Amino acid sequence: MIHEVIAQLDNGVSWLQTLLYIDVVQPLFYKFGWMGYDEDTYDALYWVVIGGLQVVLMYVLLRPLEALRPLETWQNRRVLRADVIYTWIGKLGVINLVFFMLLQPLFFQLQSLMTIHNIPNIDIDSVWPGVTDQPLVSFTIYLILLDFAGYWYHRWQHRFGVWWELHAVHHSQQQMSLWCDDRNHFVDDIIQAAFFAAISLFIGVQPSQFVVLVAVGNFLQSVQHVNANLPFGWVLERILVSPQFHRRHHAIGYGHEGTRYGCNFGVLFPWWDMMFGTASWNREVEPTGIRDQLAAPQGTARSYGEGVLAQQWTAFERIVERLRGRRVYTSDIVG
Numbered sequence: 001m002i003h004e005v006i007a008q009l010d011n012g013v014s015w016l017q018t019l020l021y022i023d024v025v026q027p028l029f030y031k032f033g034w035m036g037y038d039e040d041t042y043d044a045l046y047w048v049v050i051g052g053l054q055v056v057l058m059y060v061l062l063r064p065l066e067a068l069r070p071l072e073t074w075q076n077r078r079v080l081r082a083d084v085i086y087t088w089i090g091k092l093g094v095i096n097l098v099f100f101m102l103l104q105p106l107f108f109q110l111q112s113l114m115t116i117h118n119i120p121n122i123d124i125d126s127v128w129p130g131v132t133d134q135p136l137v138s139f140t141i142y143l144i145l146l147d148f149a150g151y152w153y154h155r156w157q158h159r160f161g162v163w164w165e166l167h168a169v170h171h172s173q174q175q176m177s178l179w180c181d182d183r184n185h186f187v188d189d190i191i192q193a194a195f196f197a198a199i200s201l202f203i204g205v206q207p208s209q210f211v212v213l214v215a216v217g218n219f220l221q222s223v224q225h226v227n228a229n230l231p232f233g234w235v236l237e238r239i240l241v242s243p244q245f246h247r248r249h250h251a252i253g254y255g256h257e258g259t260r261y262g263c264n265f266g267v268l269f270p271w272w273d274m275m276f277g278t279a280s281w282n283r284e285v286e287p288t289g290i291r292d293q294l295a296a297p298q299g300t301a302r303s304y305g306e307g308v309l310a311q312q313w314t315a316f317e318r319i320v321e322r323l324r325g326r327r328v329y330t331s332d333i334v335g
């Protein structure tokens with residue numbers, strides 16, 4: 001049943017991909033004489049279509065929810081503009097494209113080195129024939145393994161100072177909304193793509209499953225950032241990361257404080273937080289952001305940048321300051 005649905009969706013996406021290719025890309029490429037890039041562009045369009053559909057789905061399902069049951073009311077929606085730009089950059093596969101251009105050769109090398117030196121990759125499908133080779137079973141196993149890796153990746157983003165400065169771009173949004181998930185430092189995005197690609201290669205995720213894994217994961221993470229009152233209830237919030245659970249991770253003074261300890265790092269499942277003692281189920285709605293952003297005496301009214309470019313650039317400046325040991329961060333010492 002589920003593979004039929006996926007096959008149907010795949011057909012639909014391929015149809016849109018071909019349509020876009022014939023009606024938009026090909027005429028443009030003929031005009032500018034870029035026919036050499038033809039085939040790669042056709043493949044990349046698959047991700048563009050998936051990303052475009054995701055944004056449409058987010059807007060249709062989550063935006064009305066924010067309008068009808070807002071958790072926080074804001075006067076100024078202008079600060080969301082940067083997040084919308086991040087969403088389009090992320091969803092249209094710009095980051096993936098850079099990743100493939102920069103790191104794909106390295107991955108091919110890694111792959112052939114693994115074959116030459118007979119380094120086995122864990123082949124989930126053959127662990128229990130008849131069970132783990134069922135697409136739904138292997139999909140679930142991959143999802144859980146990648147989520148476990150994601151939990152640790154996220155903890156390290158908070159643990160190491162330089163890495164935190166990159167991740168601070170995500171946390172510096174004080175008006176969390178459905179657009180907030182892709183608000184990340186691009187360098188961190190590329191490191192993350194490499195991290196997950198390496199693990200996927202090692203555990204033998206099939207490319208067709210990888211697309212679905214990424215799409216499901218992305219959509220659930222957009223739900224987590226929604227500015228809407230969406231209680232999951234006791235049971236569901238222990239199965240899937242809820243907006244309440246993730247909002248706690250963004251709460252000033254609770255979820256994270258620079259390189260100090262935080263809570264609720266789970267990406268899709270809260271199980272790892274429960275297992276490693278980092279879960280907080282407090283439902284209080286707290287202001288979100290980074291303590292430094294608050295006016296004195298709680299913070300230093302620090303700016304993390306208004307637009308996309310300013311946010312990207314100031315992260316580098318903060319890293320340089322940190323490495324020179326010039327500045328004492330309130331977010332590091334108060335907690």
Ligand SMILES: [Zn+2]
Nearest residue numbers: 154167249256
């Ligand atoms: Zn975080």
Ligand SMILES: [Zn+2]
Nearest residue numbers: 170225246250
């Ligand atoms: Zn978040």
